[in-house]
Amino acid sequence: MNTPIYYRPTKAVIDLQAITHNISSLQNYIGPTIQIIAVVKANAYGHGDVEVAKTAIEAGATMLAVATPDEAVHIRENFKDIDILVLGASPHTFIPFASAENIILTVFSTEWLQLAQQYTPLLNQQRLHIKVDSGMGRIGVSTKEELMELYTIINSSDDFLVDGIFTHFATADEEDSMYFDNQATLFKDFLGALPQKPRLVHVANTATALVKDPSLHYDAVRFGISMYGLLPSSYVGTKLPFPIKPAFSLQTELVHIKKMQAGQSVGYGATYTAEEDCYIGTIPIGYADGMIRKLSGQEVLVGGKRAKIVGRICMDQSMILLPEAYNVGEEVVLIGCQQQEEITIDDWAHKLQTINYEVPCVITARVPRVYK
Ligand SMILES: *Cc1c(COP(=O)(O)O)cnc(C)c1O
Numbered sequence: 001m002n003t004p005i006y007y008r009p010t011k012a013v014i015d016l017q018a019i020t021h022n023i024s025s026l027q028n029y030i031g032p033t034i035q036i037i038a039v040v041k042a043n044a045y046g047h048g049d050v051e052v053a054k055t056a057i058e059a060g061a062t063m064l065a066v067a068t069p070d071e072a073v074h075i076r077e078n079f080k081d082i083d084i085l086v087l088g089a090s091p092h093t094f095i096p097f098a099s100a101e102n103i104i105l106t107v108f109s110t111e112w113l114q115l116a117q118q119y120t121p122l123l124n125q126q127r128l129h130i131k132v133d134s135g136m137g138r139i140g141v142s143t144k145e146e147l148m149e150l151y152t153i154i155n156s157s158d159d160f161l162v163d164g165i166f167t168h169f170a171t172a173d174e175e176d177s178m179y180f181d182n183q184a185t186l187f188k189d190f191l192g193a194l195p196q197k198p199r200l201v202h203v204a205n206t207a208t209a210l211v212k213d214p215s216l217h218y219d220a221v222r223f224g225i226s227m228y229g230l231l232p233s234s235y236v237g238t239k240l241p242f243p244i245k246p247a248f249s250l251q252t253e254l255v256h257i258k259k260m261q262a263g264q265s266v267g268y269g270a271t272y273t274a275e276e277d278c279y280i281g282t283i284p285i286g287y288a289d290g291m292i293r294k295l296s297g298q299e300v301l302v303g304g305k306r307a308k309i310v311g312r313i314c315m316d317q318s319m320i321l322l323p324e325a326y327n328v329g330e331e332v333v334l335i336g337c338q339q340q341e342e343i344t345i346d347d348w349a350h351k352l353q354t355i356n357y358e359v360p361c362v363i364t365a366r367v368p369r370v371y372k
Helices: 016-030 041-045 049-058 069-078 092-100 110-117 144-155 178-193 206-211 345-351
Strands: 011-014 035-039 063-066 083-086 103-107 126-132 160-167 200-204 220-223 248-253 256-260 278-283 299-302 305-310 318-322 331-338 341-343 369-371
Touching: 016 035, 016 049, 016 206, 016 220, 035 049, 041 049, 041 069, 049 063, 049 069, 063 069, 069 083, 069 092, 069 103, 092 103, 092 110, 092 126, 103 110, 110 144, 126 144, 126 178, 144 160, 144 178, 160 178, 178 200, 200 206, 206 220, 299 318, 299 341, 331 345
Parallel strands: 011 369, 035 063, 035 220, 063 083, 083 103, 103 126, 126 160, 160 200, 200 220
Antiparallel strands: 011 248, 248 331, 256 278, 278 318, 299 305, 299 331, 305 318, 331 341
């Protein structure tokens, strides 16, 4: 495979060794008999699905989970043998392809299953994981009757197999565990109603895997956010069983520097006016890269020092107030470490009043992901 050439210096650098470290540490913590399902949906939370999947498999993950059928197709094109689970709703028109390519689908209602029947006989037996809605209120069966009905229909058909059952927690990352405990109990009750335990029972997302009772690891855990070295919440951070390493950094270079006199302004709307003589640097990254305008005022790192983004962020460029004169080509770190300083994805999330999950996801495809 040719390594593409990128002329613009703006890039997301992904540390695959950090991902290996996070997966190995989790495996060590949960023990060798519990499987790791690497969650690589949304282009691996913006980190790059193929490279992250490859790293995860090498580090011991036995299954990859994606959100959509199209994501599954992309993974299957690159990995012929690994088990792939589509967590979300797949249109029933996807079933013939899924069967041919051995992609595991989520079944979440009898209505979906009835539509699925129209594609029988299938090329290969279609493996299904039943999704139980124990309190997330998203997709899944929410009564034991519907669960039993689904289970019976699937078992009466040679074309379909109940390969797994799972649920998803709404509050696993919070300190108050009442809602969580109710979900866990409900799921256990549903599971107990099945005449036979499917091959793979899995309920734990990152937060559950790291800080909840190990009995909830069941057969496999679905490892998402902390595989990328990010915390599901600050509460989980206070109870981490092992240190995690962030994999995502974002960097660019100064493309222009100018000396500005007090009273001169910068950017659209001339919203920033220099209070004293200063150096302003221009960096080739803007809101079309996912560095949205709300990040005006955010700090970046240059020469190991903090510098503020000043004025409005443009579509493709932004300006920063430099602590001193630098040369064109000087490295600017937007997310990550430089010398003794660090700017984290959580810093961006705080500035944007959102969660860290959202930050790498919204760095657009114009920013190349390069790997180290
Ligand atoms: C996204 C997702 C996960 C991963 O959650 P993290 O908090 O990132 O570990 C697990 N299960 C389901 C169903 C998901 O949609």
